[in-house]
Amino acid sequence: MQIKKLRKKLLAVDPGITAREADGCLVLEGETDEWSKVVKAGRLAVDKKRYLGVVNDIRLKGYVEKERRPAVTDDSLEGEQVDVLIIGAGISGAAAARECSRYRLKTLVIEKGGDVAVGQSSRNGGVVHTGISFGKKSLKLKYCLRGNEMYTRLSEELDVPLERPGQIMFIRHRFEVPITRVVKWTGDRKGIPGIRYLNREKLAKIDPAVPAWAIGGLHMASGGITCPYKMTIALAENAAENGVRFCFETMALGMKVEDGRILSVQTNRGTVFPKVVINAAGTYADRIARMAEDQTFTIHPRKGSYLVVDKKKGHLSTSSMGKAPYTISPYQDAAVKGSLKKAVGMLLENIHSHSKGIAVIHTIDNNILLGPEAIETPDRESTETDRQTADTLMQIQHEVVPEISRSDIITYFSGVRSASYEEDFVVRQGIRTRNIFEMAAIQSPGVTAAPAIAVDIVRWTVDYLREQGLPVEENEDFRPKHRFPPVVREMPDEERDALIRRDPDYGEIVCRCEEVSRGEIRDALRSSLPVYTLDAVKRRVRPGMGRCQGGFCTPEVLRLIAEASGMKPEEIAKSSTGSEILKGPIRPREGEG
Ligand SMILES: Cc1cc2nc3c(=O)[nH]c(=O)nc-3n(C[C@H](O)[C@H](O)[C@H](O)COP(=O)(O)OP(=O)(O)OC[C@H]3O[C@@H](n4cnc5c(N)ncnc54)[C@H](O)[C@@H]3O)c2cc1C
Numbered sequence: 277m278q279i280k281k282l283r284k285k286l287l288a289v290d291p292g293i294t295a296r297e298a299d300g301c302l303v304l305e306g307e308t309d310e311w312s313k314v315v316k317a318g319r320l321a322v323d324k325k326r327y328l329g330v331v332n333d334i335r336l337k338g339y340v341e342k343e344r345r346p347a348v349t350d351d352s353l354e355g356e357q358v359d360v361l362i363i364g365a366g367i368s369g370a371a372a373a374r375e376c377s378r379y380r381l382k383t384l385v386i387e388k389g390g391d392v393a394v395g396q397s398s399r400n401g402g403v404v405h406t407g408i409s410f411g412k413k414s415l416k417l418k419y420c421l422r423g424n425e426m427y428t429r430l431s432e433e434l435d436v437p438l439e440r441p442g443q444i445m446f447i448r449h450r451f452e453v454p455i456t457r458v459v460k461w462t463g464d465r466k467g468i469p470g471i472r473y474l475n476r477e478k479l480a481k482i483d484p485a486v487p488a489w490a491i492g493g494l495h496m497a498s499g500g501i502t503c504p505y506k507m508t509i510a511l512a513e514n515a516a517e518n519g520v521r522f523c524f525e526t527m528a529l530g531m532k533v534e535d536g537r538i539l540s541v542q543t544n545r546g547t548v549f550p551k552v553v554i555n556a557a558g559t560y561a562d563r564i565a566r567m568a569e570d571q572t573f574t575i576h577p578r579k580g581s582y583l584v585v586d587k588k589k590g591h592l593s594t595s596s597m598g599k600a601p602y603t604i605s606p607y608q609d610a611a612v613k614g615s616l617k618k619a620v621g622m623l624l625e626n627i628h629s630h631s632k633g634i635a636v637i638h639t640i641d642n643n644i645l646l647g648p649e650a651i652e653t654p655d656r657e658s659t660e661t662d663r664q665t666a667d668t669l670m671q672i673q674h675e676v677v678p679e680i681s682r683s684d685i686i687t688y689f690s691g692v693r694s695a696s697y698e699e700d701f702v703v704r705q706g707i708r709t710r711n712i713f714e715m716a717a718i719q720s721p722g723v724t725a726a727p728a729i730a731v732d733i734v735r736w737t738v739d740y741l742r743e744q745g746l747p748v749e750e751n752e753d754f755r756p757k758h759r760f761p762p763v764v765r766e767m768p769d770e771e772r773d774a775l776i777r778r779d780p781d782y783g784e785i786v787c788r789c790e791e792v793s794r795g796e797i798r799d800a801l802r803s804s805l806p807v808y809t810l811d812a813v814k815r816r817v818r819p820g821m822g823r824c825q826g827g828f829c830t831p832e833v834l835r836l837i838a839e840a841s842g843m844k845p846e847e848i849a850k851s852s853t854g855s856e857i858l859k860g861p862i863r864p865r866e867g868e869g
Pocket residue numbers: 363364365366367368369386387388389392393394395396397398399400401402403404405526527528529556557558559560579580581648690691692693715718719720721722723724725726
């Protein structure tokens with residue numbers, strides 16, 4: 277769009293907003309009173325043919341950003357020289373770290389949180405997507421397809437659970453069948469394997485939870501389910517086993533850039549001197565790109581919440597399913613009755629909702645997730661949940677799995693997607709600053725795509741370093757296999773008995789809801805990348821993930837962390853320094869002094 281025309285359109289959004297061209301980007305400036313106007317202006321400005329991207333600097337009146345920062349400051353990294361500095365330890369940073377460890381590179385990962393997978397990478401549906409909803413030319417599709425294919429080998433190499441029950445998109449009306457055929461045809465052309473239209477009887481053989489209103493739907497066999505934080509942990513632990521160093525509670529605060537090159541990165545633990553920076557900072561990736569003087573995109577955070585259903589109802593669905601985006605659902609039916617215009621309007625609204633459809637997801641741990649919705653928010657770390665969202669999700673899921681009621685919900689969680697206005701990943705070498713590599717705007721399907729993106733990013737990084745004269749050699753000692761310690765509840769009886777006889781700690785159950793033994797918690801605290809927080813143990817072996825949400829096991833888990841780390845229980849944090857749980861010492865157990 278011509279800039280004059282855009283300015284006219286922006287005037288209609290808010291007269292306080294202006295646009296200018298700068299360094300190949302479209303820059304939006306000014307001030308407005310509603311976040312929806314900031315987002316609307318950003319969307320209007322997208323013109324992939326003319327510009328590298330939208331840099332949206334519009335201020336929201338009265339809004340003060342509350343970015344979480346580490347509570348610690350020291351000089352433990354002062355003067356550190358590394359080949360590769362990775363910023364962010366979500367699944368993107370962890371996958372990049374593992375790829376780096378295939379080479380003889382000195383790689384450091386810094387993460388402002390207290391563990392890996394503290395951002396979106398632990399707050400998502402864990403679906404290994406098929407790619408059906410992404411544009412043919414998009415990076416999302418390219419890396420989703422590659423990543424989906426990689427998952428089978430990755431899960432085997434890294435000991436991370438993966439199931440492929442497929443994904444189902446239900447339709448309701450006969451007039452939606454031809455649309456389904458078109459979707460299948462485009463899916464085939466995109467290279468998505470195993471798409472079939474099935475009637476409700478055939479679908480019911482795959483997943484018994486076919487809703488009463490569905491006449492059939494598309495089954496996509498390549499759809500899978502994994503544990504996203506276990507995958508992130510496994511990638512990071514394997515990288516650590518192969519020589520990568522991780523520093524938590526360490527935040528990139530600024531950069532010194534000269535002649536198109538990052539010379540140093542300031543952190544709360546001193547200044548690091550990297551040859552290359554990989555930007556994997558999730559919802560803050562545009563801020564990191566700006567520090568590097570290479571910003572060509574803007575993240576507009578988009579929140580999604582899930583309801584977690586008790587395992588007792590886990591049998592109600594065995595796959596990931598939801599209504600197709602081009603479907604009118606029963607609760608919308610009344611609104612469109614008798615009006616084709618309304619029906620078409622609603623279909624278009626559903627298709628453009630930026631959500632892949634509210635879904636019912638059978639998780640790898642036998643829970644069911646209901647969600648997520650897609651809400652634009654200025655807060656990049658908005659993880660709180662609210663009653664209204666929970667009510668909406670309950671109402672919408674009711675049409676898919678009516679057997680689930682409110683009392684089956686054990687908890688809620690939210691995550692924030694790092695969407696760019698172009699609604700695509702940014703995967704490339706820096707344009708103005710050459711020694712930064714972007715793994716940015718990695719919103720959904722980032723869990724699926726990150727391992728594939730990391731392969732390209734690290735290949736380009738190695739090529740760049742070699743061009744700069746660094747003789748980067750392959751790491752012949754690279755060990756691709758990673759193993760998690762045994763999961764006692766999943767063992768056959770005989771094997772479990774033998775293990776408990778060898779080590780009685782595996783017979784002492786600490787978390788009754790999830791059947792987690794003392795031995796398993798102890799193992800998690802002795803891994804190649806041990807993290808001494810309550811959430812870290814929870815993510816690794818699940819104490820606190822069950823019905824009682826840690827009500828019974830927390831004191832014992834704190835004791836075990838204290839034993840392994842040498843810390844006092846009252847020094848142990850929930851997630852990172854500053855979130856300590858206890859106000860004073862724990863009462864000794866019976867029989868202890
Ligand atoms: C609700 C929801 C549902 C989703 N469902 C799916 C799904 O089913 N399947 C799928 O494939 N994808 C899904 N996704 C997308 C997926 O979760 C993300 O694409 C992926 O996790 C992004 O990983 P990341 O490593 O790029 O970002 P993150 O996991 O957010 O990691 C970025 C890290 O950078 C750190 N950081 C930020 N700034 C700094 C700094 N200055 N210094 C140091 N560290 C910093 C952050 O603390 C964070 O840990 C979903 C996302 C959401 C929100």
